[in-house]
Amino acid sequence: MSDVTAEPGVETKPGQPAIFFDGLSSRRRQVMLTLGDALDIAELSDMQAGTPVVHWDYDEIRRADSPAGILRLTATSAPPLARLEIRDAAFSADLVARCVRLDEHQTTSRGVAKIVGWSVAAAVSIVCVVLFGVPLAADRLAPLVPKPIERRLGDASEVQVKTIFGRESCSDPAGQAAFAKLVNRLRDAAGLDDDMTAGVLPSSVPNAFALPGGKVFVLNALLDKADSPDEIAGILAHELGHLKHHDNMRGLIYNGGTSFLIGLLFGDVTGSSAVIFASRSLVEASYSREAETNADTFAIDIMHKLGRSPKPAAELMFRITGKEGGSGFTILASHPLTEDRLARMTKEDRPASGPPLLTDKEWQALKGICGSGKI
Amino acid sequence: MNDMQWTPVGPSEAVPPPLPPSRVDFTGNRTEFRKMVTKGAMLELVTFGFYRFWLVTDIRRHLWSNTAIDGDAAEYTGRAKELLVGFLFALAILVPIYLGYFLVGIEFERWQGFASTPLFISFYAFGQFAIFRARRYRLTRTVWRGVRFWMDGSGWAYSFRAMLWGLLVFLTLGLALPWREASLERYKMRHTYFGDLQGGFEGDGWTFFKRGWWLWLLTPIAVIIFPLAPFLYAEFKAREWRWWLNGIRIGGVSLSSDLPHNAFYGLYWKMVGWWLLLSTLFGLYIGGATLLVVKLSGVPAEQVFGPDHAAKSIPMLVMMVIGYFALALAINIIMRVYLQRDLWAKVLETVTVHDIGAAADVRASGELASALGEGFADGLDVAGF
Numbered sequence: 001m002s003d004v005t006a007e008p009g010v011e012t013k014p015g016q017p018a019i020f021f022d023g024l025s026s027r028r029r030q031v032m033l034t035l036g037d038a039l040d041i042a043e044l045s046d047m048q049a050g051t052p053v054v055h056w057d058y059d060e061i062r063r064a065d066s067p068a069g070i071l072r073l074t075a076t077s078a079p080p081l082a083r084l085e086i087r088d089a090a091f092s093a094d095l096v097a098r099c100v101r102l103d104e105h106q107t108t109s110r111g112v113a114k115i116v117g118w119s120v121a122a123a124v125s126i127v128c129v130v131l132f133g134v135p136l137a138a139d140r141l142a143p144l145v146p147k148p149i150e151r152r153l154g155d156a157s158e159v160q161v162k163t164i165f166g167r168e169s170c171s172d173p174a175g176q177a178a179f180a181k182l183v184n185r186l187r188d189a190a191g192l193d194d195d196m197t198a199g200v201l202p203s204s205v206p207n208a209f210a211l212p213g214g215k216v217f218v219l220n221a222l223l224d225k226a227d228s229p230d231e232i233a234g235i236l237a238h239e240l241g242h243l244k245h246h247d248n249m250r251g252l253i254y255n256g257g258t259s260f261l262i263g264l265l266f267g268d269v270t271g272s273s274a275v276i277f278a279s280r281s282l283v284e285a286s287y288s289r290e291a292e293t294n295a296d297t298f299a300i301d302i303m304h305k306l307g308r309s310p311k312p313a314a315e316l317m318f319r320i321t322g323k324e325g326g327s328g329f330t331i332l333a334s335h336p337l338t339e340d341r342l343a344r345m346t347k348e349d350r351p352a353s354g355p356p357l358l359t360d361k362e363w364q365a366l367k368g369i370c371g372s373g374k375i
Numbered sequence: 376m377n378d379m380q381w382t383p384v385g386p387s388e389a390v391p392p393p394l395p396p397s398r399v400d401f402t403g404n405r406t407e408f409r410k411m412v413t414k415g416a417m418l419e420l421v422t423f424g425f426y427r428f429w430l431v432t433d434i435r436r437h438l439w440s441n442t443a444i445d446g447d448a449a450e451y452t453g454r455a456k457e458l459l460v461g462f463l464f465a466l467a468i469l470v471p472i473y474l475g476y477f478l479v480g481i482e483f484e485r486w487q488g489f490a491s492t493p494l495f496i497s498f499y500a501f502g503q504f505a506i507f508r509a510r511r512y513r514l515t516r517t518v519w520r521g522v523r524f525w526m527d528g529s530g531w532a533y534s535f536r537a538m539l540w541g542l543l544v545f546l547t548l549g550l551a552l553p554w555r556e557a558s559l560e561r562y563k564m565r566h567t568y569f570g571d572l573q574g575g576f577e578g579d580g581w582t583f584f585k586r587g588w589w590l591w592l593l594t595p596i597a598v599i600i601f602p603l604a605p606f607l608y609a610e611f612k613a614r615e616w617r618w619w620l621n622g623i624r625i626g627g628v629s630l631s632s633d634l635p636h637n638a639f640y641g642l643y644w645k646m647v648g649w650w651l652l653l654s655t656l657f658g659l660y661i662g663g664a665t666l667l668v669v670k671l672s673g674v675p676a677e678q679v680f681g682p683d684h685a686a687k688s689i690p691m692l693v694m695m696v697i698g699y700f701a702l703a704l705a706i707n708i709i710m711r712v713y714l715q716r717d718l719w720a721k722v723l724e725t726v727t728v729h730d731i732g733a734a735a736d737v738r739a740s741g742e743l744a745s746a747l748g749e750g751f752a753d754g755l756d757v758a759g760f
Contacts, residue, residue, distance in 0.1 A: 019447075021521025026570060026737040028447070028520060065440035067402050067448045081521045081739065083450075107429065107455075112418065115429060119422030256477075260470075 015042070016091045023079030033086070035095065041084065054078075061099040063106070071096070126261050130283060134261070138254040142246035147213070150249060154213025161201070161217065169199035170220060175369025178362035182233060183216070185357055189305045190240045190298075198236070202370045206320050210239040212248035220370045226316055229358040229366070233306075234299055234313020234345075241298030247291045258283055288334040296341060300348045307354020314338070314345035396631075399726040402448075403441035405716065411437060412711040416704045427753075428458040434711065435513070438719055444519065444728060452523075453516035457746040458753075461512070465750030472501075496538075501751070503537040504530040507563070508748020514567065515744045525741025528566030530748070536562060549591060554580030560619065569625050570737035577629075578622025586614045605647055609639035616722055627733025634725040642713050642721070649709045657702045664694040 015034035020041055022029065034040040039061065041054040056075040064083060066072035071092040073084045086092050096102060162168070170176075183198045196214030203219040210216050216239045218232070226232050242248065262283075303310040321338045335341075358366065415430035432455040439451035476497070507530040514524040540555035557580040567574035590611050597603040613636050620632035668691050 023521045024739050026520040026522040026739075027735070065436050065450050067441045067443065068404070070448065072448075072450070079521075079739075081452075081518055081523060083518075083521045085447075112429075115426060116418065116422050119425040122425070123423045260473075 015040070016086065016088060017044075018087075019085040021081070021083045021085075023082030031084075033084075033091070033095075035098065039095065056084075058098045059101050061095075061102060062104070063102050073099075130258050130261050134254055134257040135287060137257065138250040141253055142249035145246070145249050150246075151213035153248070153252070154211045154215050157211045158215060161211070165201050165203050169217075170202055170370035172365070172369045172371060174362075174365035175200075175367075178358055178366040179369060181362065182229065182357055182366070183236065185306065186233060186237050186240055186302060189302045190237070190244060192240060192243060196240075196243060200369050208235050208239055210242040210248065212252075214243055216240065216243065222316075222320075223367050223369065225320060226367075228312055229356065229363050230303075230308050230312040231316040232313075232366075233308065233357050234303055234310050235316065237299035237302040237310075238295045238313065240302070241295035242291070244298060245291065245294060247295065250291065251288065254287055255284055285334050289336055292335045296336070296344065300345065304348070304350065306357065308352055308357065309349045310345045311342075311349040314342040318342045396727045396729045397445040397731055399723050399728065400443045401441055401720045401723045402443065403437055403716065403720065405712075408434075408437055408716045409708070409712055412708050416707040416711075419707070420700055420704060425459075428462065429455040431455075432458065434715065435516075438716070439517065442719075442723060445731065447520055450518045451516055452518055453513065453746070457512075458749055461746030461748070461750035462753050463750070464747050465753065469751070499541070500534050500538050503534040505748055505751035506537075507533040508744070509752040510563065510748075511744040512746050512749050515741065519569070522570040522737055522739045523741060523743075524567065524569050526563075526566050526568065526744070528562065533559070533562055549594075550584075550588075553583035553587070556580070556615070556619075557583065557622075560622065564623065567625070568741055570739050570741070572626030572628075572737055574626075575624040576622045577624055578618050583615070583618045586618060587611060590614075605643040606640065609643045610636055613638045617725075620722070620726060626737075627730050629729045631727050631729060632722070632725045633727075634722060638721055638725075639718070642717055646709065646713050649713075650706070653702055653705050653709075657698055660698045661695065664691065664698065668694070 015032040018031050018033050018041075020029040020031040020043070021027070030044040032042045032044060034042070038055040038057045041056065056073075056078065060076045061073050062076060064072040064074045066085070069087065069089075071086040073086070073095075074080070074082055086095065179198065179200060187194065187196060193214070196216065198216040198218070200218050200220055200223065204221050205219055206221040206225050208216070208218045208222055216236065218236065222235070223232065299313065300310045303313075317338050323339055411433055412430070415426065415433060418426040419430060432451075432453055435451040435453065439449045442449050507528075511526040511530075514526050517524045537555075537559055540551070540558060543551045544555050557576070557578055560578065561576045564574040564576035587610075590607055593603070593607055597607045613634055617632050617634040620630050620634070623630045
């Protein structure tokens with residue numbers, strides 16, 4: 001209790017001089033300390049005039065931060081910022097010995113162990129969520145995302161894609177008719193809604209991709225490199241597999257979730273962005289490889305359903321990428337290695353049992369969909 | 376990183392003027408500080424960074440309590456748990472904002488490709504708000520002679536000013552920077568109090584400009600001739616500090632500093648030296664680790680980094696990760712020792728406090744502020760003082 005009581009003549013012998021701040025003003029008070037049943041703090045100027053004394057019980061005294069050589073104390077019953085400063089080492093030691101709960105509020109090594117324990121628990125839980133929870137959530141949530149939202153996302157990415165390639169889709173009428181025929185046959189076999197759209201974009205990069213909301217784009221250079229309709233069909237079937245499996249939405253939810261959680265996990269240990277990037281690439285690549293493998297499975301099924309072999313598509317990919325093993329970390333690759341995909345599709349190779357997907361004439365028209373000029 | 380280098384300022388004893396101006400002393404033990412940050416950096420690694428709240432608090436407690444103005448040491452009363460709670464609250468607020476940002480971004484992109492880029496600006500505004508609020512938190516945990524500092528004013532008003540000035544600085548290619556700093560500092564200091572004494576800032580942009588305009592001219596050269604950059608930056612920081620300290624007022628109390636223009640040369644070059652040394656060591660370590668893996672596994676060197684042996688590259692990966700963590704740890708330690716502790720000590724030894732008598736008996740007032748601002752600053756990765 002820091003109650004100020006007037007007890008005339010209680011302490012007559014001189015005590016230990018110290019400095020006292022009462023926590024209510026910044027006035028530096030010279031005080032005398034006396035160790036009795038409690039710690040008595042008496043202001044020097046008041047000693048002559050009747051000695052008002054502040055009592056601090058020993059078990060309510062706490063240590064406050066101070067520079068070396070000074071003992072700085074406060075009391076739980078006093079104003080929170082009241083401070084008593086003692087510079088005499090012997091008296092300090094004597095006083096410290098009496099205050100049993102002096103350091104009760106400080107972080108002990110047990111406290112540190114607790115922090116470490118909880119952090120490790122939090123980290124383990126985050127890692128588990130990244131490895132098991134987020135993929136599960138992505139798989140379950142992606143099909144539930146309403147079509148309009150998916151379509152909006154698709155529209156946004158389409159605008160970006162068109163900004164990058166800078167041009168509209170290729171529009172040679174005969175080529176478009178052939179392309180539409182090919183896409184429709186695949187779409188029907190895949191059992192997709194007819195609200196999906198597909199187009200050919202002029203580009204010198206041989207590639208094809210699916211966007212959310214049922215959009216598939218083939219880049220013209222892929223058509224240039226292809227030798228038969230089956231090669232393109234297999235690749236389109238693979239992209240339709242992505243649409244069927246909602247891989248864009250799944251990827252979005254998954255990547256968003258993992259980046260957030262991994263960012264949370266590493267907080268801001270200096271230079272953590274590299275760690276975050278590396279671990280993200282690692283987990284996301286494995287997730288993406290799985291999605292690609294599933295899309296391949298889907299493509300194989302479709303091609304079989306149409307009575308065509310899935311092998312030509314893999315051959316086309318192999319012609320474009322070459323043998324991939326031997327460059328870069330495989331665990332960081334987003335797609336399965338082309339040679340592995342080729343091996344798989346070769347195993348699934350069956351003699352054609354269905355009619356060709358396009359006639360020779362249609363195939364030539366498709367190859368010329370972007371006009372005859374090379375890009 | 377120098378998010379805590381403002382000087383606790385205060386009045387001194389009631390004595391009749393004219394009295395010699397009083398000094399600010401820093402008595403912190405360097406070895407003790409180094410041990411503290413080393414232990415802290417290791418715990419930070421073990422706890423995936425969560426220990427940062429405790430380490431930052433310990434660093435501030437050390438710096439504050441070893442800083443004595445007119446013979447009386449200051450004290451930092453903030454605690455790590457407050458920072459942790461502030462961070463969690465900030466997270467809870469930031470996550471929906473990030474999500475909203477993402478959705479609004481999609482709408483913008485649908486309208487025109489890459490149209491959402493300007494939305495980044497809103498995060499800048501939020502960062503400025505966080506800087507203001509974080510300063511308020513630190514200030515209300517700063518105690519001298521049993522009286523705390525505190526702040527009023529609005530974080531959003533500050534953020535608005537910072538945005539407008541930021542735009543002006545951008546348009547003038549940086550020339551308006553001194554006026555931006557003067558204006559923002561005036562806002563911050565006018566809303567700063569020690570007990571019932573109100574603060575103020577008397578530095579003006581023109582003075583700062585006159586001291587540093589030639590640095591602005593030299594910047595393009597420093598970009599080309601790299602070794603000049605640390606010199607230029609050290610010059611700039613020293614001039615900025617000195618100008619800032621000379622402008623600070625609390626009630627009738629004023630500060631002055633004679634920080635020499637070359638005060639930070641040593642600090643920055645030591646940092647550069649450590650960087651080079653540590654990068655070299657890291658390079659040697661990676662080289663050695665590769666050799667070891669090659670020797671032990673019999674896989675040719677080009678395949679260690681190659682994909683055919685994903686399993687065999689795992690020891691390599693593990694060694695790289697360990698090396699990386701060691702590097703991060705070491706850099707963490709030297710940054711804190713040089714850029715926080717040494718810089719703090721170097722600046723403080725040049726500071727003089729004038730007109731002490733004006734604040735002999737200051738009445739305590741002001742409320743504690745929450746650590747939410749610190750949480751935002753942490754979540755948005757911004758720092759300021």
